[in-house]
Amino acid sequence: MARRPDWLFDGSPIDDPLGHGERAVQFLRGLRHAATGGPFQLDPWMERLVRMIYGPRWHDGTRRYRMVDIMLPRGSHKTGLGAGLSMLHTIGWEKLPLGQVALAACNREQARIAFNECMGFVVADPRLGRHVSIRDSRHEITHRTARSTLKAISADAATANGKTSSFVLFDEIHAWKDRRLYDTLRTGLNKVPGSLGIVISQAGVGTKNLAADVFGHARRFSSGACEAGGSKSRRRFAAAAWCAASPRIKLLGPSSSGPRPRSPRPVDRRRRLVRRRVDGLAGRADVRAHMVISSGDPP
Numbered sequence: 001m002a003r004r005p006d007w008l009f010d011g012s013p014i015d016d017p018l019g020h021g022e023r024a025v026q027f028l029r030g031l032r033h034a035a036t037g038g039p040f041q042l043d044p045w046m047e048r049l050v051r052m053i054y055g056p057r058w059h060d061g062t063r064r065y066r067m068v069d070i071m072l073p074r075g076s077h078k079t080g081l082g083a084g085l086s087m088l089h090t091i092g093w094e095k096l097p098l099g100q101v102a103l104a105a106c107n108r109e110q111a112r113i114a115f116n117e118c119m120g121f122v123v124a125d126p127r128l129g130r131h132v133s134i135r136d137s138r139h140e141i142t143h144r145t146a147r148s149t150l151k152a153i154s155a156d157a158a159t160a161n162g163k164t165s166s167f168v169l170f171d172e173i174h175a176w177k178d179r180r181l182y183d184t185l186r187t188g189l190n191k192v193p194g195s196l197g198i199v200i201s202q203a204g205v206g207t208k209n210l211a212a213d214v215f216g217h218a219r220r221f222s223s224g225a226c227e228a229g230g231s232k233s234r235r236r237f238a239a240a241a242w243c244a245a246s247p248r249i250k251l252l253g254p255s256s257s258g259p260r261p262r263s264p265r266p267v268d269r270r271r272r273l274v275r276r277r278v279d280g281l282a283g284r285a286d287v288r289a290h291m292v293i294s295s296g297d298p299p
Contacts, residue, residue, distance in 0.1 A: 174204025
């Protein structure tokens with residue numbers, strides 16, 4: 001059964017040792033809407049959600065949550081929140097040099113809605129216009145100094161192959177016809193240290209859609225009914241295989257999810273050398289925590 005998490009409304013303290021949650025909230029409050037000229041609409045529950053995403057940290061200082069699944073009904077300002085967070089990763093505190101930010105939707109029209117929200121923030125504030133360039137025909141916004149780029153894309157998986165995004169907004173996945181784009185972008189997030197994926201969608205109708213799959217897995221994960229990455233034996237073997245096959249894994253940073261598991265199968269000397277060099281870093285290729293926000297029971 002899906003239900004709203006208590007911390008979203010109870011006013012309890014949210015851990016923010018590095019102040020990243022506070023600065024994310026202040027960035028969103030500084031945005032302005034083009035249509036009204038007023039400040040960004042940041043409801044109390046939205047503020048607590050943003051603080052929970054960016055505040056809590058592992059002992060090595062990395063963000064605790066790398067995947068957030070949010071299920072909300074129509075009229076909840078979902079796309080506006082997602083657009084604001086996308087701008088945070090494009091021009092705000094969370095931007096990375098040459099970082100790629102993707103706004104993914106079921107079709108060009110839906111992707112354009114989120115892109116227009118982002119473009120509206122720039123149009124409404126001349127200060128932002130001095131730091132970014134907009135290519136409207138390509139649905140791109142680029143920070144001139146960091147060269148971080150926001151791009152709206154539709155559910156054509158072939159156009160997303162090879163992307164290594166630092167932030168992805170998966171918008172209204174209940175309307176996606178298949179999961180090719182979702183899987184392409186989702187696996188690409190694992191290539192970038194500190195990446196973040198956010199799913200914001202309605203539940204949709206029935207159980208034969210992508211939203212049912214994603215939110216169903218998220219509920220099972222949050223309740224402890226399943227573990228990220230499959231069984232423990234499969235994760236141990238996968239860690240050894242990743243170390244041996246992909247030298248780039250050592251760039252993903254130290255794992256904070258505990259000691260490196262031993263491989264259940266014997267490995268040759270070269271694999272042992274690679275595993276010692278990465279010092280347990282392969283675990284970072286898996287998502288280590290999910291956050292699930294739901295507005296009510298599933299249909």
